[in-house]
Amino acid sequence: MAGGFVSQTPGVRNYNYKLTPKVFVTCFIGAFGGLIFGYDLGISGGVTSMEPFLEEFFPDVYKKMKNAHENEYCRFDSELLTLFTSSLYVAALISSLFASTITRVFGRKWSMFLGGFTFFIGSAFNGFAQNIAMLLIGRILLGFGVGFANQSVPVYLSEMAPPNLRGAFNNGFQVAIIFGIVVATIINYFTAQMKGNIGWRISLGLACVPAVMIMIGALILPDTPNSLIERGYTEEAKQMLQSIRGTNEVDEEFQDLIDASEESKQVKHPWKNILLPRYRPQLIMTCFIPFFQQLTGINVITFYAPVLFQTLGFGSKASLLSAMVTGIIELLCTFVSVFTVDRFGRRVLFLQGGIQMLISQIAIGAMIGVKFGVAGTGNIGKSDANAIVALICIYVAGFAWSWGPLGWLVPSEISPLEIRSAAQAINVSVNMFFTFLVAQLFLTMLCHMKFGLFFFFAFFVVIMTVFIYLMLPETKNVPIEEMNRVWKAHWFWGKFIPDEAVNMGAAEMQQKSV
């Protein structure tokens, strides 16, 4: 892209850079990592509502589903079926804990490659599955792939991005996730119409396509300047920085990268450091933001939209079509965040999105409650079912420009370098743990809590919205080194931040303490 940009924000370093085609292309390819996560998120809901798949692996669920007199809320309740969906997230949680070492020692691209490779093998296991064991092994391998990708790709994007557009580039990861979800639901829509076992095999097997894309992408991608410096390739790092910034005048940014690398080498125990009182705001935020993101209930829609729509009385084809529509709406609405997050700020999006989700969840719960009642044996007419789909779309839109992208962006931008790796690992693993829990418990919860399930998530949306209102200061346009100023000025967090931490960045603090 033409034109040079110089930062105008007070206190931000005036790095000189152009938005080069190279940085776009590398970040575009880098974002493929989000695709594999998204494809997986989107494919399992559709597959678990395909009759031949259920008949083959989950005959009990299939029988229940066929039984028209069964309680609507419990049609799909099966521990094994949810284990199929959620096993992936336990694997991703575990792999994300050690992926950070590979990312650091061998570079970001090799973590991405490994992620693509294990994902590829997993897709083969799933596509050719003959029994439940093969299905679960496949899911676990896919999970390892997702853990590696989610650990390395956001870091890769942030390091490659021009500093003042880091927020928008970071949101690109979420755009890729949702794109993967949408492609998966479109594929499900067509494969669900195929006779016999071929449909679900194609759906699960096609996961190999994004896997190959990320593998090839990782091989051709350059490594980030930060990673090159970290591994001792200082001269190559400078050349890389010059080529992605489109200028030879990168001395200031380059020096900052060198300083940051020196600093991080001096911090021997990031896990111990993050427990110090002065990092309490970051510790609490990196635990609570991913927790709350999952407690919005979004993955009930992501995983089980087709199942949910069938529960509402839609036919299998109409259910998949509705899931496709909600996915496309989520994709479009994520761009709202990309274009506004640096202008309106994080808090406005969090609060607005929270209120929108709250209202729509209460309306969905109330409508389902009135129509199905507590026994779950009532009927939902066509127009009411359509109204519920519309409410689900409003809910999804609210998530798409708030907790979706910000759930990844905010934890990654609030931590100073000396604790960033530990904070990122906490963020990914808390996210995966609660993704697992929601995936594992949703069908049982729907069966027992019935329409109250929507009120359950609405309750958490109230808590998280109040939490953001009271506890999260605005971080837009604040450089990470200046973040302590924001925490210090906060009515609650201020007391945790030592006075001397405010007037100096991490680098100066480090020098002072040496």
Ligand code: BGC
């Ligand atoms: C969340 C996922 C979710 C996805 C799509 C991501 O930010 O972490 O759990 O499935 O958005 O909604």
